[in-house]
Amino acid sequence: MKNQYDLIVIGGGAAGMVAAGIASERGAKVLLLEKNKELGRKILISGHTRCNLTHDESNIRELIKAYGDNGAFLFSALNNFPPQEIMNFFENLGVKLKIEDDRRVFPRSDSSQEIVNSLIKYLKNNKVEIKTLAQVKNIFKDKTNITGVELENGELFNTTNLLIATGGLSYPGTGSTGDGFKFAKNLGHTITPTIPSLVPLKIKETFVKDLQGLSFSDIEVSLYQNNKKITKKIGDILFTHFGISGPMILNLSKQVITARKNGNVELRINFKPKQNEKQLDLFLQKIFHDNGKKTIKNIWDNFLPSKFVGIMLDLADIYPEKLANSISKEERKKILEILHDLKLTVVGDMGFEQAIVTSGGVDLKEIDPKTMQSKLIDNLYFAGEILDIDGITGGYNLTVAWGTGYTAGNSLALPL
Ligand SMILES: Cc1cc2nc3c(=O)[nH]c(=O)nc-3n(C[C@H](O)[C@H](O)[C@H](O)COP(=O)(O)OP(=O)(O)OC[C@H]3O[C@@H](n4cnc5c(N)ncnc54)[C@H](O)[C@@H]3O)c2cc1C
Structure with missing residues (x-):
């Protein structure tokens, strides 16, 4: 059926792109909706445009210390997609990487554009339908489940699963204007107070x-x-x-x-x-x-x-x-x-204008850490900065986006 998907992903940032690609690899019919003209605007400015894509730490218990009290939530997600797997993922997409002295990982080209290009290639290879200039305005739900979304221009799309990966509030020029917090709140989720971090x-x-x-x-x-x-x-x-x-x-x-x-x-x-x-x-x-x-x-x-x-x-x-x-x-x-x-x-x-990341967000108590599934609505998932997780500098925040995006994309129930 036209306009009917197994998964709709709202947000073409780091988390949304990985989730969409992984779900599609598993055979799902996926639609990725991004309100900007292009995907991955925040990745482009990350690491002073060099993109510090992860941190070379193989011990997950050590890794999650970078996220403070909420780090424990990430244990499964980062076991599912640890830094070494993140590196393998990008190298398999043809991106050569380097590890700098402080264990920050960058593309050898020092170009964040190469990371975005590789993700777009990955999405296209896996036949993810990508719609840019597509700002989601409403999310529809029946008694128990999400049924679809509506764009600003009135277009409607139906889905059996929804992933909200709209980022936080930091650097609003990149598209992270807090839409996801409003969606989550309207769907009954608690939003822990947000403050700028790494600012x-x-x-x-x-x-x-x-x-x-x-x-x-x-x-x-x-x-x-x-x-x-x-x-x-x-x-x-x-x-x-x-x-x-x-x-x-x-x-x-x-x-x-x-x-x-x-x-x-x-x-x-x-x-x-x-x-x-x-x-x-x-x-x-x-x-x-x-x-x-x-x-x-x-x-x-x-x-x-x-x-x-x-x-x-x-x-x-x-x-x-x-x-x-x-x-x-x-x-x-x-x-x-x-x-x-x-x-x-x-x-x-x-303020958020110059904060690298948002602290606070969708309350982790309402999310299953093994799947990123909402505990309130079965076919709803969250990934990335929208969650109440933030890390220090060093590639940790993109690691969350990749790890939670991968976990959501790999967990959602697909039609038999
Ligand atoms: C200047 C800067 C440098 C950084 N450098 C690094 C770094 O080197 N290493 C690191 O680990 N982290 C870094 N970070 C943090 C990291 O980039 C983010 O934590 C990460 O990109 C978050 O990914 P995300 O997919 O959750 O959200 P985002 O990347 O914010 O993506 C969300 C997407 O959703 C879209 N969207 C929002 N609302 C809607 C809607 N209603 N409809 C459709 N689409 C919508 C947005 O336009 C956006 O493209 C940096 C951040 C900044 C600001």
Whole structure:
């Protein structure tokens, strides 16, 4: 029958494409509906357009730690389609891959377009019917099951199974505008509160603007609230015109946003975590002594970037032309504090517009982790970022999309 499918997938992102292809490989008649003109818009911008498609971790128990408390839900899905299988899947589609030092996996071409092209080829080889510029407006249900969908233009399609893979709310320009949350809610599902995650932070102190563009590796950042340390992380940060970003800050952002609901939070930066306070103080004394006849602004060669030195001296209220051997103990203490405990007040975040992922979503208690099937409606499935799962940076979020998409596509009941 025309317009009758075994599976309709709403959303042509990472999760939807894999699910559609897998179901079709199993013999299902599949229709993939995508509201954009093209498939995989978010994949294209992922990994700075290089697409960090997964993380090379074969131990699933280790892997699921990257997703915090909700990670346990992923145990089956990521066993079904673990990183090694994800890599095999793409290599079988002709994409050559590489594993970088930090175990992030990329296409050797460094081109996210190659990943999208390979998925489109996969869908076409498996005869998935693809409809773009097809925004789903309504989902129809009889007493117990989903029966079909309606597009914005009024077109109707019937189905025996429906997968909602519409993504979350982050980077809405890619098509993730939260439609799926509305659909899920209307169908009786609970949506746990959504917040941006992996998002840059806004900082009150205006001097950060002057540090814009500077990045630091292997520094320690501690999150404080009411003078109490909540957590600390070591990694890389980047100063921007509004505040701070960089992998470690992105990974910390969810905790910062959650903590801010209970009041102000502060980040304390230790630029030299390998030296304790005493060691750093001795080091400062030594360089001030060894370079005594030089101006204080000119003695930091390989130790600090020159842009930072100017700001540091300004914050410490030290005249940059002062000779190093005339720096007082109090002035040295001020430098020490800036290097070991620079306080930054978080005043906000860059929101869903710049969040790599959405935290919160369809409540996992209402989804079968072995199949991605709704526990409320038998022929309804969810996959990808729409679920209340989010991971840190490093290829973990696409891993969820592939893993849950694969599981849904492989689980749905097909007509005999
Ligand atoms: C800038 C950026 C960089 C990233 N880099 C990485 C990375 O390198 N590695 C990594 O692991 N993760 C990365 N992520 C996260 C990762 O890309 C996402 O978590 C993942 O793509 C989510 O896949 P999805 O299929 O669930 O959703 P999406 O990719 O958002 O796909 C959902 C699709 O559904 C469509 N849709 C929505 N509503 C409707 C509707 N009503 N009708 C029809 N279609 C609809 C949308 O247009 C969209 O195409 C990045 C994210 C961003 C924003």
